[in-house]
Amino acid sequence: GGSWIWKSLCELRSLARPFVFCKIGSGFTGSFWFDNWISLGPLIELVGVNAPRTTGLAENATVHDALLGNRWWLTSSRSRNPTIVFFKDSLPDPTDMSLSEVDDRYLWQIGGNAPKDSFSSSDMWNHLFNHSPAVPWYRSVWFTGMIPKHAFLSWLVALDRLSTRDIMRRWGITVSPMCLLCGSSDECRQHLFFDCSYSQEVWEFFYSRLHLSPPHLFEDGLRWISSPTQDNNINLILHLSFQASVYLLWKERNSRIHSQVSRPPAVLIAEIQRLICAKLDSLSRAQRHRPSTVSFLSTWFSFF
Structure with missing residues (x-):
């Protein structure tokens, strides 16, 4: 039921999503599987769509849902499953998240630059498209x-x-x-x-x-x-x-x-x-x- 321009913007989600970085605070908002919050990219893309079933963490889980107190839910697991081993090696220290009262924030990250609150159309254009030589005029x-x-x-x-x-x-x-x-x-x-x-x-x-x-x-x-x-x-x-x-x-x-x-x-x-x-x-x-x-x-x- 949205307008034409809104629908057109929605079609760009797949293009925009890789540039959206979730800076985790308390973890109540950020999606554990689908948000880019550990700088490696969305975890579901790294470990595959079967990972939620393998690890026992629901597909719609937030980052906070993956915490048990001040540790990850898989910390005590002895499984040698490659997905579980990957999480043990890759997930950051959750101590600050478990104590944080700050909301999660979504930032723009273009290329290897630091994430920013503001969006720059010129930076995005220069990243996505090849540069033509500047004309003298x-x-x-x-x-x-x-x-x-x-x-x-x-x-x-x-x-x-x-x-x-x-x-x-x-x-x-x-x-x-x-x-x-x-x-x-x-x-x-x-x-x-x-x-x-x-x-x-x-x-x-x-x-x-x-x-x-x-x-x-x-x-x-x-x-x-x-x-x-x-x-x-x-x-x-x-x-x-x-x-x-x-x-x-x-x-x-x-x-x-x-x-x-x-x-x-x-x-x-x-x-x-x-x-x-x-x-x-x-x-x-x-x-x-x-x-x-x-x-x-x-x-x-x-x-x-």
């Missing part, structure tokens, strides 16, 4: 303070995965090759975002105010924007203006296809300014605990 796309939808589109542009008209024609789709913003050259990533006279007017507004001249090639510009100056505030403003410009130029291009509505560059520039100013306002609030720091908004208004 990743700091230009993913940075603290980014606007997520702008960063996502910038990532697609960096990979050249947008359906620009040159790519659509390579797919065999019959469309005009002309740029929808200027109508004077064939549309491709380099032209649409850097060479087009419409786009250049947008870029020029921001870079001229900061007295900067970015490279002319898109790939070079993408690397340059990661650290264009020595001023961190200006660098953030340039990051945000770059991604907002890419986002709104693409949005304007699509609007001309689907709605036959076009706007002059000045309207785009004004919208980019509003977006950046709103973002910098929230980021500047986080700087208030550092009174000696020049705020992002102060830097913004000094140039724009």
Whole structure:
């Protein structure tokens, strides 16, 4: 009766379970057979499904159920059964458990790292999947303070995965090759975002105010924007203006296809300014605990 997302999460239990470590306190919660509580893994996987019957400890037993006072229930057994011998050799000293009043805790343990209370999706991803070499422009796309939808589109542009008209024609789709913003050259990533006279007017507004001249090639510009100056505030403003410009130029291009509505560059520039100013306002609030720091908004208004 659960929701689709809950059912989907439940299907990941077999993947997640090996990373869940039970830190035993009193032992009243942790499952003796099925929880990973002695660092070797779940005992049922080590000794087999017949072990509960062999040892006389129920399948649903907790760790505390396996204690007789301050010792394990098998301590006095003289059996040479391999399963019982394994338990005698492997189970930890139960003295602290028998005296503990602390509840058992479930922690995340990834690889050989120490168990933690908190879950890190990045640590889990890096453990489960192979690492690809870092691309030289990743700091230009993913940075603290980014606007997520702008960063996502910038990532697609960096990979050249947008359906620009040159790519659509390579797919065999019959469309005009002309740029929808200027109508004077064939549309491709380099032209649409850097060479087009419409786009250049947008870029020029921001870079001229900061007295900067970015490279002319898109790939070079993408690397340059990661650290264009020595001023961190200006660098953030340039990051945000770059991604907002890419986002709104693409949005304007699509609007001309689907709605036959076009706007002059000045309207785009004004919208980019509003977006950046709103973002910098929230980021500047986080700087208030550092009174000696020049705020992002102060830097913004000094140039724009």
